[in-house]
Amino acid sequence: MSISSDRLRDDAEHLLRELAGPHARLRDDQWTAIEALVVQRRRALVVQRTGWGKSAVYFVSAKLLRAQGHGPTVIVSPLLALMRNQVDAAERAGVHAATINSGNVTEWEGIHERIAAGAVDVLLVSPERLNNPDFRDRVLPSLARDAGLVVVDEAHCVSDWGHDFRPDYRRIRTLVAELGKGVPVLATTATANDRVVADIAAQLGVGAGAGTDGAGTLVLRGGLDRPSLHLSVVRIDEPARRAAWLARHLRDLPGSGIVYALTVSAAHDLAALLSDHGYPVAAYTGQTDPAEREQLEADLLANRVKALVATSALGMGFDKPDLGFVVHLGAPSSPISYYQQVGRAGRSTEWAEVVLLPGPEDRQIWQWFASVAFPEESLVRRVIAALDTEQPISTPALEPRVDLNRSRLEMVLKVLDVDGAVRRVKGGWIATGQPWVYDAERYARLEEARAAEQEAMLDYERTSECRMVFLRRQLDDPELAAETGGCGRCDNCTGSRWPASVDDDEVARTRARLERPGIDLPPRRQWPTGMKTLGVPLSGRITDGPQPGRALGRLSDLGWGPRLRALLDGPDAEVPASVVDAAIAVLAAWDWAERPTAVVAMDSATHPVLVSSLASRLAQIGRLQDLGVLRRRPGNREPTAANSAYRVAALVDAWEEPDLRGLRGPILLVDAVTDTGWTLTMAARTLVAAGAEAVLPFALAIPK
Structure with a gap:
């Protein structure tokens, strides 16, 4: 290692201590990633478990690049909770950060002025901003030209299995394609198996052999074992009995945590039931007002609530290192989603309980969510045909011309925009006149992947092997092959299980309430x-x-x-x-x-x-x-x-x-x-x- 590299690592260690505390030290792989980005100006893909320190890599790199005179780092982040936590973390390290998202509309103009004046080290952008006409045409070109680093956080959202969750995320490939020469790119995620890694490479040019300097991209994939997590499955078929079980055992779970439900209505019903039992809990869903969400997150961080009863809206980016438990009342549709959600727990504790209470109705709910995926080709072509190439048409005006409801229409338009068939402009949407091919093979692959992941989730519920090993195998953990035996902590490894029985009188009272x-x-x-x-x-x-x-x-x-x-x-x-x-x-x-x-x-x-x-x-x-x-x-x-x-x-x-x-x-x-x-x-x-x-x-x- 050269003297300059030694000095750079010392600077990186100093910044990390400002970010994470006086006892923090860089992991070897963290330094490898930072060196690749700052010194070698390469592209990198970091796949590491939640809590490993991926955000430290890009904040430290951003500060080092700014010290060398490079432009601001642009971080594309998917959720408001993630942005709030990251801006707070950046300020602790002396990084001047700003965020542009749907929750701070009144601040956009001032942030644009600060960027132009060079007063912003890090700009966090929601994926939706990338397709806003004003931002895309006025701000994005200069950012792409002058950026010191581009970070795609939670990069699995760009992959096939995530496209119908957030089609705006696929717009990132346009940003990456328009970057100035030698601008490094970092993609990070905690949940990417081999298939998702390959798709990230295809979508973003961030993967094996996709480097900007002929050296290929650095890919760092670490082990996914979480020594603090104690995984269990409790099988109770009747919904009321499962809810009664949770009302009885919530007090036995350590600290405060998250209870996940599959639907908004189930989250509200369960929160009301647990409140009736005297627990300080609250519902947190995609329909919760943004200001209320922020307050609920703060309440959980400060342990003012025993649990938030949440849908998947509380997921990526929420960081509470001492979260004591994660319980699922109903199973997510894939082991990958499940691993990501349970990874919120036990980051800085020796023991965290993870309990899954699946139900026979889960598959019905999965099928409903799958039914609102990308529509058939005839409907998509009707959308293109209904648009003019010059006169913009707003989404509400377009809606009566095509047989799609508002949410699916907006999703289709965003995907078509990324594919180049339509373009969002001030006043609505126009057709580009460019040829468009319905990627039937891709959507069929998506359906097959979804079905396989659902079956794998059912296998997780039924398996008699180590549950952590099962999850790590689903994510193609590179360290798993070198290990033998199980985790020694889950219910299958230890033989220690939560009792599934519930007092009949308690079930009757719960059923009456529900x-x-x-x-x-x-x-x-x-x-x-x-x-x-x-x-x-x-x-x-x-x-x-x-x-x-x-x-x-x-x-x-x-x-x-x-x-x-x-x-x-x-x-x-x-x-x-x-x-x-x-x-x-x-x-x-x-x-x-x-x-x-x-x-x-x-x-x-x-x-x-x-x-x-x-x-x-x-x-x-x-x-x-x-x-x-x-x-x-x-x-x-x-x-x-x-x-x-x-x-x-x-x-x-x-x-x-x-x-x-x-x-x-x-x-x-x-x-x-x-x-x-x-x-x-x-x-x-x-x-x-x-x-x-x-x-x-x-x-x-x-x-x-």
Whole structure:
């Protein structure tokens, strides 16, 4: 090692101590990566377990490069929690950091000015910013030209299996391709098996043989064993019994931690249940307000809560070194995702509990999430055909022209933008006129990979071998081949297992709490944009729709979910008495402005007996006038379109107008399942047009 390299390492060690504390020392691989980036100006891929110190590599490198007169480091980071933690860490090391993301819009202009003035050492950018027209055209070119280093954090998001999670992440390859000569690139991740590493190389040019100087890229892959983690699986089939188990054993878990649920509704239900048991917990989901998220993260960091009950929204980037446990109520769809989430625990502790409580309904939830992946080619080409090459069209204006709902349409547009077929500009989207090929092979490969990973997750639940070895094998841990035996800590290695039994009285109380029926159905208040494009003269606010309604439960609920799924998946039959009783309880608690005087059943293609018998029983018990069934016009059936505009267009004049002469008071409108709310909205319009004073929708279930 040369004298200059010795001095550089001394500087790096000093910066690390400022970043991580007086006792911190660089790992050999950390220094190898820093030297490759700062001295050799190479590209590097670092695959190391959570807590290894990947962020130290890029913050130390950024400061060293700035000291040599190079431009700011650009770090592309996927989540706001990650950005907050990293900016705080950077400031401790004297690194002037700034972040541009959807949560600090009012600060963007000032940050742009600081960048131009050379006052920013590190700029953290959310992937979504890379496709913002103003940022892409005004800021990104100068950053690509003047950057001292580009870092792609959580680089597995760029890979195939992650593209439908964050298509904006694929925009990074454009940034990398436009970099000035000799600008080093660092990609980091804790979760990349051989397939993902190869895909990162293909997407970013960061992988074996992809160097900028002919020397190839440095690839550093470390072992993934986590000596502090004690992995266990507790198999309890009934959702209420699993929730009761957690309510009983949460106090036995060390410190504070995270309880993961697969759906937003399950997270809220479980948080409410645990709160009722006296635990200081809170729900944390993708629907949680950003400011509230930040406060909840702070509460967990300070151990003011026993747990956050979270969806995957609390994942990458959340850093609490002493996190004592991670529990999953329902399994993620792949061992890779599972390893990443459990890796939040035990970074600076000798012992952390990791417990998986899988359920038979997990596969159904996985299939639902898979169903919203990239759509078939005909729908994608319809999006391209609907765009003009010169006149921008906004996403809301485009929505009624294609049969895709808003979220899937936005995802398709972003992928097409990355592929060069469309371009986001001020005012919306335009077509580029460039040829586009539907990569059927890639999407088929994605489906195959997803199915294989789901099966592997089920294998993890069933395996009798060491659970840590199983997970490390799934991630192609390079150190695993040299080791023999298991981890010596998991339930399979030790034979020590959490008891699966739960007191029946406690299960009964938990079931009663979870099965407390009743969910609000807020009415649709605005017609979809661009209905005139479809020949339907509806626009603006909805003035003739239903009042706020109620549903008995969600299909994803921990309590009513299994019973409703069994009811709706089974043969069409008379409504069970227990369901009628629950519906009566919901109606009795309904704070309506005026009690209904009549009830009508929706004409159901799948559950006509169930719906009509429920309406009849409610009429009988509530002494309401039974109006029978709101009949569809001949040949008209429930539309299959996911797009709101198309659904509304298909439901115009879909029902025969009933004779409501002489009827006074609101009508209760009964259906089996409501998803988008448009069927109930359009049916209510029919009743209002026939003379109904008000319409109160009631459904047995909503999907999630």
